[in-house]
Amino acid sequence: MSGTENQMTGAEIVLQALKDNGVEHIFGYPGGAVLPIYDEIFQQEDIEHILVRHEQGAGHMAEGYARSTGKVGVMLVTSGPGATNAVTPLQDALMDSIPLVCLTGQVPTTLIGSDAFQECDTVGITRPCTKHNWLVKDVNELAGVIHEAFRIAQSGRPGPVVVDIPKDVQFATGTYTPPSAAPIQKSYQPKLQGDANQIAAAVSLMRSARRPVIYSGGGVVNSGPEASRLLRELVEITGFPITSTLMGLGAYPASGKNWLGMLGMHGSYEANMAMHDCDVMVCIGARFDDRITGRLNAFSPNSKKIHIDIDPSSINKNVRADVPILGDVGAILEDMVRQWRAAAKDYDKTVQNDWWTSIAKWRARNSFAYKASDDVIMPQYAIQRLYELTKDRDTYITTEVGQHQMWAAQFYGFEHPNRWMTSGGLGTMGYGFPAAIGVQVAHRDSLVIDIAGDASIQMCIQEMSCAVQYNLPVKIFILNNQYMGMVRQWQQLLHGNRLSNSYTEAMPDFVKLAEAYGGVGIACDKPGDLDGAIQEMIDVKRPVIFDCRVANLANCFPMIPSGKAHNEMLLPDEATDEAVANAIDAKGRQLV
Numbered sequence: 001m002s003g004t005e006n007q008m009t010g011a012e013i014v015l016q017a018l019k020d021n022g023v024e025h026i027f028g029y030p031g032g033a034v035l036p037i038y039d040e041i042f043q044q045e046d047i048e049h050i051l052v053r054h055e056q057g058a059g060h061m062a063e064g065y066a067r068s069t070g071k072v073g074v075m076l077v078t079s080g081p082g083a084t085n086a087v088t089p090l091q092d093a094l095m096d097s098i099p100l101v102c103l104t105g106q107v108p109t110t111l112i113g114s115d116a117f118q119e120c121d122t123v124g125i126t127r128p129c130t131k132h133n134w135l136v137k138d139v140n141e142l143a144g145v146i147h148e149a150f151r152i153a154q155s156g157r158p159g160p161v162v163v164d165i166p167k168d169v170q171f172a173t174g175t176y177t178p179p180s181a182a183p184i185q186k187s188y189q190p191k192l193q194g195d196a197n198q199i200a201a202a203v204s205l206m207r208s209a210r211r212p213v214i215y216s217g218g219g220v221v222n223s224g225p226e227a228s229r230l231l232r233e234l235v236e237i238t239g240f241p242i243t244s245t246l247m248g249l250g251a252y253p254a255s256g257k258n259w260l261g262m263l264g265m266h267g268s269y270e271a272n273m274a275m276h277d278c279d280v281m282v283c284i285g286a287r288f289d290d291r292i293t294g295r296l297n298a299f300s301p302n303s304k305k306i307h308i309d310i311d312p313s314s315i316n317k318n319v320r321a322d323v324p325i326l327g328d329v330g331a332i333l334e335d336m337v338r339q340w341r342a343a344a345k346d347y348d349k350t351v352q353n354d355w356w357t358s359i360a361k362w363r364a365r366n367s368f369a370y371k372a373s374d375d376v377i378m379p380q381y382a383i384q385r386l387y388e389l390t391k392d393r394d395t396y397i398t399t400e401v402g403q404h405q406m407w408a409a410q411f412y413g414f415e416h417p418n419r420w421m422t423s424g425g426l427g428t429m430g431y432g433f434p435a436a437i438g439v440q441v442a443h444r445d446s447l448v449i450d451i452a453g454d455a456s457i458q459m460c461i462q463e464m465s466c467a468v469q470y471n472l473p474v475k476i477f478i479l480n481n482q483y484m485g486m487v488r489q490w491q492q493l494l495h496g497n498r499l500s501n502s503y504t505e506a507m508p509d510f511v512k513l514a515e516a517y518g519g520v521g522i523a524c525d526k527p528g529d530l531d532g533a534i535q536e537m538i539d540v541k542r543p544v545i546f547d548c549r550v551a552n553l554a555n556c557f558p559m560i561p562s563g564k565a566h567n568e569m570l571l572p573d574e575a576t577d578e579a580v581a582n583a584i585d586a587k588g589r590q591l592v
Contacts, residue, residue: 006177010139010170011036014103017146019046020179023074025065025441026050027058031078033105033118036170050441050470053462055082057434059089060460063098064435067421068396069442070224072099072153079105080118083164084125088428091129093160095425096247097222099153100160101146102126108168109137122164132188133162139174147182156190157311158222190310194327194335202282202306202323203339207347209280211355212240215263215292218247218424219285219309219329221417227330228417231284232256233337239349241359243271245286246409247424254413260359261368264292265560266406269367269571270359272558275300276566277358283307285329288318289425290562298565308332367558368410369572377527379404379479379550383411383451386477389534394446396439398422400432400456403485403556408451430459433476437463440472447475447538454480455504457545464517467543475537476545481552482507489555514545525549 008016014037018026027050030038041049052058055077062073073093077086083104093100107116123135132152134145142165149161206212214235220227228251235242235258242252243260252259261268263275275281281303286292288307293299299319307314307321308329315324325332340347370380383404397412398421399405405422414420421439423431436450450457457478467474479485488502511521520540524533524547537546557572 006175007173008176009036010142010165010172010174011040013139013142013174013176014146014165014170015040015044015047016176017143018074021147021150022071023047026074026076027052027061027065027438028076029053029055029058029078029082031082031105031118033079033082033107033167034076034103034170036167037076037103037105037165049076050437051466052434053465054460055085056088056430057437057460057463057466059086059093059100059102060428060431060434061438061441061463062100063089063093063096063431064398064421064438065442066098066100066438067435068418068439070418072101072150073438074101074103076103077105078118079107079122080120082118083120083122087125087129088426090126090160090162092423092426092428092431094129094131096423097158097218098160099158101149101153102130102160102162104162104164105170106135106164106166109166110168112166122162126162129160130162131159133164135164135166136169137166139169139172142169142174143177144182147177147179148185151184152188156188157219157314191326192310192328192331194308194325194332196335198323198325199332199335200339202325203336203343205280205304205306205323206238206240206282206340207343210351211277211279212238212282212352213260213274213278213280214240214242214282214284215244215275215286216242216248216251216284217245217286220248220251223285223329225417227285227333228252230330230333230337234333234340237337237340237344239352240282241274241356243267243274245292245424246422248286249409249420250414250417253415255415262409265294266410266556266558268410269365269558269569270362272560272566272569273362274359278303281305283321284333285309287311287314293319294560294568295563295565300566365571367571370554373551374527377525377530377548377550379407379481379554380411381527382479382530382548382550383407385530386449386451386534387412389531389538390447390449393538394443395419396421396436396443396446396448398432398436398439398448398450400450400452400459401427401429402453402456403489403554404451404453404456404479406486406556407479412451429456433457433474434460434463436474436476437467437472440467440474441470448473449475449477452476452478453485454478454482454507455484458508461513464514464519464543464545468518472543473541474543476543477537478510478545478547479550480507480510480547481550481554483552486556488553492553493555494561510545510547514543517543519543519545521545521547523547523549
C-alpha cells in the first residue's frame with residue numbers, strides 16, 4: 001500500500017488487521033464504545049461475527065475455538081462492563097495457556113480519567129490476567145499494536161492479550177501498517193530451541209532410569225500436532241509409561257499400551273503411584289500445579305526431575321528441576337528423540353520389567369470402579385455410554401467444572417489432541433457450553449458435546465440463544481444430580497455432611513428450557529433407555545439439552561485429599577467418611 005491507499009479510519013484498520021492475521025470469526029457483543037468497529041463489520045463479509053449473549057460467553061467461545069483449532073481466538077467487547085465481563089475468560093485463558101486477542105472499546109481519549117459513562121481502567125484491570133495489554137491513543141499505531149498482539153498471544157507460552165481502543169481513535173484517520181512492516185517488540189523473543197547440553201543430560205538421565213515416568217501437559221497440545229506425534233514416538237522408543245494432566249489429555253492416545261491414565265487429585269491409582277515411586281520423571285509442558293503434586297514436600301520424593309517448558313517462570317517455581325530445559329516442546333522433543341535413537345542400541349528395555357510389574361499390580365486395583373445399578377443411571381456409566389456411542393465419530397468434547405468434568409476425564413478416552421476443551425487452572429463454571437459453541441463454529445460438521453452439571457450449565461445457559469441463532473447443533477449432556485456435586489462431595493466427606501447451599505431446590509425443567517430457546521430437549525432417567533436417548537441426541541441436527549438424571553449422591557473417586565501425597569489417595573472401596581476423616585491433617589483442617 002502507498003499514498004492514500006493505506007489511509008483508513010481506526011475502525012477500518014481493526015478489520016484489515018484482523019483479516020491480515022487470518023481471522024475468520026470473532027465473538028462479540030456491541031456497545032457504544034465499539035459502534036464504529038461494528039459499522040465496519042456490517043460492511044464486509046470476510047469475517048463472520050458471532051453475537052453472544054454475555055461477554056463471558058464471548059471469551060469462552062474464543063477459547064474453545066482456539067483450543068480446537070490451534071488458531072488465535074478473537075473477542076470484541078465494549079467499554080466498562082463489557083471489558084469487566086471479559087475478565088473471567090481472560091484469566092481462564094491465562095492459566096490454561098490459550099491464545100486470545102480481546103479487543104475492547106474505550107471512551108474517547110479526551111474523557112479518559114473523567115469517570116465518563118461506561119469508563120473503566122481496562123488496562124489496569126486486565127494487567128494481571130493477560131500476557132500483555134495496550135491502550136492505543138494514536139490511530140497510526142493501531143495496526144502495529146494489533147499485529148503485535150497476535151504475535152504475543154500465540155508465541156512462547158500462549159495466552160490472552162487486550163487491545164483497548166478509544167472511540168475517537170476508531171473514528172480518526174491514520175496509516176495502515178501491514179504485518180510485514182510492523183515493528184516487533186524486541187523485549188519479547190521466546191526461546192524455542194533447547195540447550196543441547198541440557199537435552200543430552202536429560203537423555204543420559206533417562207537411560208539410567210529403572211522406574212521412569214513421562215508426565216505430559218497442555219504444553220504438548222499447544223505446541224501443535226507435531227509435538228504430540230513426537231511425544232508418541234518418544235514413548236514408543238523408550239518404552240516409558242506415560243501419564244498426563246487434565247489439560248494434556250489426547251496428546252498420547254488413551255488406547256496406547258503405555259498409558260497410565262490422568263494423574264492428580266482424581267487421577268488413576270497407577271498414574272499417581274507411578275509418579276510417587278518413580279526414579280526419573282520427565283515433565284513435558286506441564287507446570288506442577290497443586291492438583292497434580294498434592295503435598296509438595298511428599299511429591300515424588302526419590303526422583304530426578306527433567307522439566308521441559310517454554311515459560312521460564314514455570315521452571316523451578318513449584319518443584320525443583322534437576323535438568324531444566326527451556327524451549328518449545330516440539331523442538332526439544334525432536335532433539336530428544338534424535339539423541340535417543342542415536343544411542344538406542346545400548347538401551348535394554350528389560351531394565352523396566354520390575355517397574356511394569358508394579359504398574360500392572362496398581363492397574364489391577366481398578367481405581368475407577370463404581371457400583372453399577374439397573375434402577376438409576378450412575379454418572380460414570382453415562383459417560384461410558386456416551387463415549388461408546390461417539391468414539392468413532394468426528395467428536396469434540398467440552399466440559400463445565402465439577403464432578404462431571406472429572407468423570408469425563410476418567411471415562412472418555414481421547415485418542416487425539418485438540419479434542420478436549422475444559423477449564424483446568426481457573427476451574428470456571430460456565431466454561432463448557434460457550435466453549436462448545438466456539439468449537440462448533442470452527443468445525444461446523446463435527447459432533448460437539450458439552451458434558452455439563454446441572455449447576456454449571458446455568459452459569460451461561462443464555463448462550464443457547466446464540467447456538468439457535470447460528471444453527472450450531474451443540475449437544476449439552478447434563479449429568480443432573482440436583483447438587484453442586486463437587487461442593488456437596490467435599491461437604492459430605494470433610495464438613496460433617498453439612499450440605500450448606502449445595503442443593504438446588506428450584507431446578508428448571510431443562511427440556512422445556514431447551515424448547516423455550518428453540519432447541520430440542522431430551523430427558524432420561526433409566527439405564528435401559530440411555531443408549532437410545534443418546535442416539536436421538538446425536539441424530540438431531542439442532543442444539544440439544546439432554547437432561548440425564550443420575551444418582552444424586554455419587555462421589556468422584558479416586559481422590560487425593562488436599563495436602564496429602566500421591567500414595568495416600570482414597571480409592572472407591574476405601575472412601576468412607578471415617579477414612580476421609582483419618583486423612584485430614586493433624587490440625588483437623590482441610591481445604592478444597
